[in-house]
Amino acid sequence: MELNLSVDLGNGLRLKNPVLTASGTFGYGIEYADFIDLSRLGGFIVKGTTLNPREGNDAPRMVETPSGMINAVGLQNKGVDHFVKHIYPLIADCGSEVIVNVSGASIADYQAVAERLADLPAIHAIEVNISCPNVKAGGMAFGTSCQGAAEVTAAVRRSWARHLMVKLSPNVTDIAGIAAAVEDAGADSVSLINTLLAMHIDVERQRPSISTITGGLSGPAVRPIAVRMVWQVARRVKIPVVGLGGIVNADDALQFIMAGATAIQVGTANFINPAASVQIVDGISDYLRRHNISDINQLRSIIP
Amino acid sequence: MSKRIQDFKIVNKASAGGNCLLTLLPLGTPDLHDITPGQFVQVQALAPEVLLRRPISVCDVTPDGHLILMVKPIGNATRHIDSLAVGDTLNLVLPLGNGFDTSDMQGRRALLVGGGVGVAPLVFLARALTAAGASVDICIGGRSAADIAGIDSLFVPDAHLHFATDDGSAGHHGLVTSLNAFSADYHRIYCCGPTPMMKAVAASARNRGTDCFVSLENMMACGLGACLCCIEKTVRGNICVCTEGPVFNINQLLWN
Numbered sequence: 001m002e003l004n005l006s007v008d009l010g011n012g013l014r015l016k017n018p019v020l021t022a023s024g025t026f027g028y029g030i031e032y033a034d035f036i037d038l039s040r041l042g043g044f045i046v047k048g049t050t051l052n053p054r055e056g057n058d059a060p061r062m063v064e065t066p067s068g069m070i071n072a073v074g075l076q077n078k079g080v081d082h083f084v085k086h087i088y089p090l091i092a093d094c095g096s097e098v099i100v101n102v103s104g105a106s107i108a109d110y111q112a113v114a115e116r117l118a119d120l121p122a123i124h125a126i127e128v129n130i131s132c133p134n135v136k137a138g139g140m141a142f143g144t145s146c147q148g149a150a151e152v153t154a155a156v157r158r159s160w161a162r163h164l165m166v167k168l169s170p171n172v173t174d175i176a177g178i179a180a181a182v183e184d185a186g187a188d189s190v191s192l193i194n195t196l197l198a199m200h201i202d203v204e205r206q207r208p209s210i211s212t213i214t215g216g217l218s219g220p221a222v223r224p225i226a227v228r229m230v231w232q233v234a235r236r237v238k239i240p241v242v243g244l245g246g247i248v249n250a251d252d253a254l255q256f257i258m259a260g261a262t263a264i265q266v267g268t269a270n271f272i273n274p275a276a277s278v279q280i281v282d283g284i285s286d287y288l289r290r291h292n293i294s295d296i297n298q299l300r301s302i303i304p
Numbered sequence: 305m306s307k308r309i310q311d312f313k314i315v316n317k318a319s320a321g322g323n324c325l326l327t328l329l330p331l332g333t334p335d336l337h338d339i340t341p342g343q344f345v346q347v348q349a350l351a352p353e354v355l356l357r358r359p360i361s362v363c364d365v366t367p368d369g370h371l372i373l374m375v376k377p378i379g380n381a382t383r384h385i386d387s388l389a390v391g392d393t394l395n396l397v398l399p400l401g402n403g404f405d406t407s408d409m410q411g412r413r414a415l416l417v418g419g420g421v422g423v424a425p426l427v428f429l430a431r432a433l434t435a436a437g438a439s440v441d442i443c444i445g446g447r448s449a450a451d452i453a454g455i456d457s458l459f460v461p462d463a464h465l466h467f468a469t470d471d472g473s474a475g476h477h478g479l480v481t482s483l484n485a486f487s488a489d490y491h492r493i494y495c496c497g498p499t500p501m502m503k504a505v506a507a508s509a510r511n512r513g514t515d516c517f518v519s520l521e522n523m524m525a526c527g528l529g530a531c532l533c534c535i536e537k538t539v540r541g542n543i544c545v546c547t548e549g550p551v552f553n554i555n556q557l558l559w560n
């Protein structure tokens with residue numbers, strides 16, 4: 001049977017299959033090139049990129065928790081100019097979509113990063129991370145209010161004409177409300193979820209396990225929450241939804257698609273199995289064959 | 305060769321210094337020639353509540369093509385690895401990290417200092433250095449005789465071993481840094497062990513003006529340079545221990 005795995009996220013972002021890798025868990029793709037053929041992915045989302053270089057948080061930045069991990073990397077990266085000059089040339093021709101994850105401490109930062117990326121013809125989409133603390137608003141994350149989320153989205157929309165994906169924070173009361181605000185402000189798609197705010201204490205040493213006290217929980221532990229949120233958001237908005245959170249195999253990925261996601265992202269699983277993303281592509285094909293379904297798009301939102 | 309995910313079969317289990325010593329036979333591509341001393345592997349431990357792989361140093365690559373790992377059972381993953389039996393398989397991602405700089409050592413003296421499971425990477429390093437024509441002294445510290453039991457038999461016979469214990473139950477009574485051999489003249493010093501030991505060795509090397517490399521054990525998630533969880537503050541800013549380390553020249557570190 002001839003299978004169709006390709007999906008269309010709109011505004012010029014068409015993926016050969018629905019599998020992307022999540023920002024901050026896949027480096028710049030190059031780190032995984034020994035293990036997988038990058039061109040077999042729908043695409044990959046590179047690390048959080050900011051206007052200026054950032055050193056990130058102090059160590060320790062990571063602690064493992066049951067079926068998950070808490071991280072506090074703090075957006076360490078060498079800044080957008082370094083990406084443009086030194087990283088982009090290495091990955092522009094990798095044969096799959098390269099999406100840049102954009103972070104900022106102010107709205108002007110987000111816009112400036114988007115403007116520099118606009119010179120790069122192979123970047124067809126950016127993913128705007130609105131979970132970052134807004135320095136002007138006392139460090140409260142942009143993405144935790146409808147107004148903050150809409151403001152960033154509208155501003156970046158003015159600076160970026162190609163596909164604009166906005167990545168939502170799950171640390172909110174009504175994620176569907178935020179998604180609707182972002183849709184109204186001009187986003188082409190939404191991705192969710194970013195990490196859940198979490199904390200772990202080293203009882204022996206009587207102190208927090210990571211330097212920032214609280215950090216972001218990811219991995220299979222968050223999956224049921226992520227599936228629920230994707231389902232709620234997909235019912236609320238008309239733009240495509242990209243689902244992620246704890247996906248380690250094809251069945252996990254299919255839960256998100258059935259809940260309403262057009263594409264999915266693989267995050268923490270890349271650390272456990274560096275070939276996970278491509279195995280998920282194969283696993284989805286196997287599933288379709290087994291169930292005699294010729295097009296992945298037929299499975300989307302089958303849970304109404 | 306490139307980094308890979310590979311299954312290994314446990315063909316022997318022993319103990320040394322109270323640690324579990326595994327002899328592994330590679331399945332599939334049997335060639336381990338691309339592994340260098342100081343590199344590490346990421347081990348998958350299929351144990352309850354364990355999600356991430358665990359970094360473990362390459363203790364040795366034997367001439368007959370076996371990989372040796374030395375594991376200290378301290379938590380869920382390492383206790384699970386310790387409980388595996390001969391015949392079980394272990395899935396590894398390897399080879400990872402930069403390894404020790406062994407260039408330029410022919411006809412020269414090297415000092416290797418280790419403690420605890422930090423001894424592990426020194427075994428393969430001593431093999432490589434002696435093969436490269438260096439003269440190798442190894443100073444090993446432990447709390448008591450049990451910590452160093454069986455360690456001597458891991459090393460190539462040409463290496464000169466010196467032991468020290470905190471309680472004097474074996475070898476010299478005192479810290480490794482108080483061993484006579486520690487203070488001799490060396491072209492280069494290599495150290496892997498508890499942080500206080502590495503800092504003391506680094507301070508001594510700095511005083512003597514001797515080149516010194518230490519191997520760090522920061523917490524890791526990916527081991528591939530992708531997550532930036534393992535960083536160490538260095539003179540070049542925060543850098544990844546899993547790709548730019550785990551071995552660092554002490555003049556790169558902010559240890560003063």
Ligand SMILES: Cc1cc2nc3c(=O)[nH]c(=O)nc-3n(C[C@H](O)[C@H](O)[C@H](O)COP(=O)(O)OP(=O)(O)OC[C@H]3O[C@@H](n4cnc5c(N)ncnc54)[C@H](O)[C@@H]3O)c2cc1C
Nearest residue numbers: 358359360361374375376379380381382421424521522523
């Ligand atoms: C490059 C490198 C090489 C290593 N080589 C070896 C080796 O050859 N043999 C060996 O036995 N161990 C080695 N380690 C340490 C080993 O990775 C940890 O002991 C292991 O991850 C602990 O896992 P666990 O689930 O058993 O314990 P956990 O329950 O995860 O931890 C138990 C305790 O150990 C501490 N711990 C956990 N991970 C580390 C770590 N990476 N470094 C220091 N302390 C840690 C925790 O804070 C906790 O207090 C190495 C670490 C690194 C980074």
Ligand SMILES: Cc1cc2nc3c(=O)[nH]c(=O)nc-3n(C[C@H](O)[C@H](O)[C@H](O)COP(=O)(O)O)c2cc1C
Nearest residue numbers: 022023024048071129193194218219245246267268
């Ligand atoms: C170490 C680490 C670093 C991350 N860095 C970023 C980042 O820079 N930008 C971002 O939007 N999300 C970042 N994330 C969040 C992931 O992209 C993803 O949303 C989250 O981990 C949930 O998916 P998972 O459970 O599959 O990992 C990071 C996650 C981890 C574990």
Ligand code: FES
Nearest residue numbers: 525527529532546
């Ligand atoms: S452990 Fe992920 S970058 Fe080093």
